Amino acid sequence: MDRVLLLVDDEENVTASLARLLRRDGYQILTATSGKVALGILEQHRVGVVITDQRMPEMTGIELLTQVRDHHPDTIRMVLSGYADLDSVKAAVNQGSVYKYLTKPWDDEVLRSNVTEAFLHYELAQERERLSREIQAANQTLMRINQEMAALVKEKDQRIEQIVHFDTITNLPNRFLFCDRLKQALAQAERNGKLVVVMLLDLDRFKNINESLGHPVGDKLLGAVAERLVSCIRTGDTVARTGGDDFSFALIGFGHYHEAGEKAQEFLELLSAPFLIEGHEIFITSSIGVSVSPMDGKDTTTLIKNAETAMYHAKEQGRSNFQFYTEQMNASSLQRLLLEGVLRRALERNEFLLYYQPQISLESGKIIGMEALLRWQHPEKGLMAPAQFIPILEETGLIVPVGEWVLRAAATQIKQWQAMEFPRLRVAVNLSALQFRQPGLSQIIATILDEVGLNYASGCLEVELTESLIMKDVEGTIATLKSLHEMGVQISIDDFGTGYSSLSYLKRFPIDTLKIDQSFVRDLSTSPDDASIVTAIIALGHSLKLKVIAEGVETKEQLAFLQASKCDDVQGYLFSKPLPAAEITRLLQEGKLLYIKEA
Template identity: 40%
Template structure:
């Protein structure tokens, strides 16, 4: 809505002037109305007095001139009105006869007044002309006193109650106007004095109102400038302004509380934005910022900075088997230990997951950086005590140096990450200093990952099969399907070269489904070729259990290939069992009810425990090859193998020993009651045509044992090896 200029001007006036304007406007209006009433009343009184005087004169003239008027005695009438010449205020007197014509007149010569309606009528004027003039006199009888300066009165002349004529008197109204002016001057003087008094009073009154409000405004400005919400204002009175002060103080109290909460939340958000909520260490953002500042300082001071990347080994297994709560507690303990190694000028940060980073300023040499890395690795030698249990975990450490290995934050972190992965490749629980040749390896890894995607699309994979033989009969009971990659540039690659890449690249589910479908089709082909029924074993990645589509995938493959579920064996790792034990237990039970055999692969390398084995529907335990290879020269490994076999028997499970390469291993396993073996002593992984030769009723162990006995010094281990 558009405001008028005057309204806009008033709205923009200061409060004091607005109050002054309101008070003075009200006072002025009141004084004006009161004075107007007084002047009007006084004017009416003066006018009434004037008219009463003229009426009395007219009555006197009428009584004296009535007989003469009846007898048409002009001279007598003139004699009657002649004394009026002595009245200075009488301007004119007119006598009208009964017919309404002018009969006699008197006019004061020294006071001619051109505005008198009857003045210029001739004595012979008609009755109509006189009547029109009389109407004008009657119509202006009131206003003429104020506007024309003369007063008029018309009075009938009666004789014996009969009108015989009319007398018209017009008098000078100067006395009336003079009295009226005096009255107006008195009223104006009264207004002026009263207005002055009101000005003084209103100034004091508006000060009483505006001073507290201005004080409140000053307090608001002070609080706004200083953000001091703890300030309070003193209430000046108990009226509405005092209530306003109380409300203002209450509002300040509320704002102060909210400001405190806001500051706490801002501090919390600042903490969340720059610190890891679990370990309270700096996060990636703060680490990047601090490292950038450290590099800037190092460049100016010509100093070296060591950037260290730390990754816990097998941390995922701890999360999967012991739960994420235990994993979180472990990360907190690790963060505490890392802080004991570095100096106050260095920074320890958690980038996410089980990855930690450290940068150390003013590092004199690579040897000093290596010394810090050694201390970091040594931190993990002692077990971590979490509540009532102890957990052992190791770490792989990568180290890079500024400015030798890189000059930017991203480059240094990338190099430290590459060095850390190199340490993992060297067996873990070690540190590795960055070397530029590692970049070539990392580049090859990226290239291999891209090739892997293309390999799945172009079908560059093949399956080899390794038989499992019953120790009592020597017959093949099943074969394990092992995938190989026929790389067009690098040749045949074993699974350890690309399986982890497939898991990291999110392609393991697609690759596993191809392996299962191909193996089931091959098993169906062996069936149709009237060969002895042999199960085919396929390794399932833990990622299938994370996706929770294991049963659907297996049922889809069996349905499309038409393979009897009894001829399919599923091999899973211990970590896959522990990822989601409720779901895994339910799915494995459903699969075993279908007739599928369930095996636990590489048993003994994880968190092997009867506490979970008896809860899962497991048919077979496969003892990991590392225990089999060392059992003949390590009493500890032999004791582990003996314990696993005894435990499996107590749970009524089949036992398969992987990696059997010598007759001594074979005989020892047979003596301890192992059910089946798998290894180079029988056959290395071969293609489908060659493995089909084992599908006979003959004793395959007898022939291979005889061949092995001809080798001196147990050199059966030197048979051509393939990687499972």
């Protein structure tokens, strides 16, 4: 920045002499012959230092500097005068607030030194002012940031409070807050002698909705369920979402057990009306477990555990009902827990085995395949049916390693049958949802078949998938099915007609067979509706160039209907129950299961 110096003296030779002297120090020199001219220059230029004579016409140096002080307070003010009496100096200091009072004649070096010092003083004051402005601006910025941070912290605290205590999908209290409110309700009930009722409500088969319609629809359904439940509770009661499809209630003010039962029934009926979610009319049922304090427990942990036990009992009783907790339920829960422990060791102890149920072609009457069905040889209870342990395998995730064992065992059996001159026999294996969603499923299956040495390109292996399973993540399902199909693995849709599949999607799936669910076959001869459904499924399958197989065929009347409707294949107890591989092999070798007429 240029150092601008203003010299004011009514004698031009003085200003010229001063200018010559001080210009060597690099200053930008401005001159004026009067105070009035000097003030005009100051209005047009940013002057760092002004040096003025004291005695001048029209306006004295002190009068000039007084105006400079008032209008240009940053400018450093100096007097260079031939009058050095004390009164003149005092007047200059008091009125003009001068930085230095110098006398004529001057000493060149002393004058230069004083001017340099004056500019340093000016620049230091300017820097101080600049820093002061920056500090003030920084303080204002800091204050604004502090205010914004305080608002963000407050908002974050509120969000944390929401996350910690409330469910993000339904906005209901979560398990943590529910337990806290239940604890308060128990303390209040102890004072007023009233009952506290704890209920655990679980939506029946909610997993099927997620798998068939997708999680976004499932989440919206949970929100709609929450709205209905909230509308049905009283002030002071709490309903919370405490699990995937679990809702817990802490209800106060009841005087008798029957009131709790009436409330549970009210919840069941409330949820029985259909829900309309994204164009889908969805029907759901629920199972409720009820525990009552103080009879079933006096603390939150015991009451919640007992309500959960009662809820599982309600599911075992056929779902869509409520059950009060009883002591006898604990024995059943303990047995299930023990069964899970033994089941976890069953694979390494080689306790699983496969049974096979024949599938017969209605055109040739010959066995064209088998369905592989898992059984468990319990070390104490003997042979156990799938319904007793498959749900536990799925809940614990054990279905994945056990499912791989099933694939390996079935492939090994196919290999053995092929060596016995049954090369065209096809074996179907059921895949669970957990298995199917594994990354690289086709590679896993290929590795297993390669280890066994089975030529899977011949179509000897078939995988069965439920209708609801394939409708979850349709694009991902198509990619996986294509990969399996390209390997030569046959694909069958099991339980067809019980899910939510769309014809537009069904056309895109690379599948080979539709399997009619036995619930439609069971009443074929007595239910016109079931007969119409079966006929429609067969027609649909054939229009898509798919084979159709009916399961659960147990009577000749059912067989006659399926033959008349041109169903391709059948399986069921009319021909054979599931049998161990050795027995199936013996019957195949003896030719006893080759024709329908021999069934």
